[in-house]
Amino acid sequence: MEIIQKSYGCKMLTTNLKSVFNKFKASGTWQNASAKGSGHIHSTWLIKTSEDDQPDYILQRINQNVFPPVAEMMANIEKVTRHIIKKRKKHGSEEMLEIITTKSDKSYYTDQKGNYWRMYRNISPGISYDILPNNRIAYEAGKAFGQFIRDLRDLPADEIFPVIPHFHSMEMRFGQFKSALEADPVNRTARAKEEIGFVFSHISDMMVIPKLENEGKLPVRITHNDTKINNLLFDKNDKAVCVIDLDTVMPGLSLYDFGDTIRTAANTAGEDEPDTGKIQFNLPVFQACAEGFLEKTISFLTPAEVDLLPLSAQYMTFIMGLRFLTDYISGDTYFATSYNNHNLVRCRAQIRLMRLMIDKYQDSRDIILQTAEKYQIQQRRR
Ligand code: ADP
Ligand code: GN1
Ligand code: MG
DSSP: OOOEEEETTEEEEHHHHHHHHTTBOOSSOEEEEEEOOOOSSSEEEEEEESOTTSOOEEEEEOOTTTOOOHHHHHHHHHHHHHHHHHHHHHHOOSOOOOEEOBTTSOSSEEOTTSOEEEEEEOOSSOBOOSSOSOSHHHHHHHHHHHHHHHHTTTSOGGGSOOSSTTTTOHHHHHHHHHHHHHHOTTSOGGGGHHHHHHHHHHTTGGGHHHHHHHTTOSOOEEEOSOOOGGGEEEOTTSOEEEEOOGGGOEEEOHHHHHHHHHHHHSBSSOTTOSOGGGOOBOHHHHHHHHHHHHHHHTTTOOHHHHHHHHHHHHHHHHHHHHHHHHHHHHTSOSSOOSSTTHHHHHHHHHHHHHHHHHHTHHHHHHHHHHHHHHHHHHHHHO
16 A cells, blocks of 8 residues: 655655655665654655665755745755865864755756755764754754854855845735735734734834844854754754755844744743743853853954844744744644644744743843853964
8 A cells, every 4th residue: 555654744655755865865765754854844754765774864855835936945055065065074073965866967856746856875873853852952053043144154154045034034924924914815903912022112222223234233144044943953962063954045134043042942842832831041051052152253253243142042932933923823834734723822832932041031141151251362372
């Protein structure tokens, strides 16, 4: 009997997955497929091969609704991975994503229905966590995402295509939210009154970072832009092995990457925890992430960037709450959801986390200033 392989938002027959797999230059032969990970965008399968000495693979059906310029996105990933691999050969640290090309040497495959597919070598061991299992991992996460920005400093920004323009622009996201409110296409605004109120009462505080960016006071760098904790793979000893999900690598702010790491790592519960009482803002994790991130970035971050790191956590938590709420009101057209009000639950979790971050703002600020000073002193001694 045909087995249906379901990955978040997509059902595929095993035979169809196998025929897509066979379009790529894999060095092993197909054994089986299973759904992988909890990403909200693509449909992802782990393809196991029969041979013990050959790698397994990650096969993804690309979400074209979210990433219409597929060719440009894949070209970005090729440039970024090539650039980083060259660097890592020198300092010999973590792994990098490896694109497996098709038998006609393309970085993606288009099937008869117009779906886009790509394949990566499966990084093994490569464990991803939705909730941080311990505080030690937080230091590794900060370091890995800091190193990522550091490695890309000498890649010219104009070589990277802005795949989703204004991705983290608060003005743009607020505009989309207001349009959704006005249209209210599935009559959901009445069920989200409190959350909508929260957005309106906090939006002006969230304009500090965009204002400084518009005034040219924050440097635009090539950043990852999706540094949630499950986009980093770890080994069994809690060492970071590879930063993944490079689709959104684009010109951006260092604050987005630090902020999103904190949003996901320093939350004691899941991004969609329905019992908001379980959500705490974990300050020791904030500190460990900051230690790792600043260790890798203090030599080039500007004083304005360092100063805004504590606020960046609120910025990214707020913008994600806003995006989940907009998607809820729009009828769940963007993020994959598992139940009816999933996006509203995600939004509530972000609001709860944001409130806790506001309460601990002064503590988090002290941590950043002390950590930055510690590394600056070390640098001067060298
Ligand atoms: P999405 O954009 O949907 O989040 P990702 O590229 O992050 O898609 O992949 C989803 C999940 O698949 C990841 O969280 C991770 O668990 C797993 N994954 C992706 N790429 C690899 C890889 N090269 N090696 C091992 N696991 C991977
Ligand atoms: C999406 O692809 P994934 O699941 O890693 C989203 C991010 C959000 C995240 C929230 C392209 O990331 O911006 O922060 O969900 N990616 C895109 O979990 O919109
Ligand atoms: Mg992901």
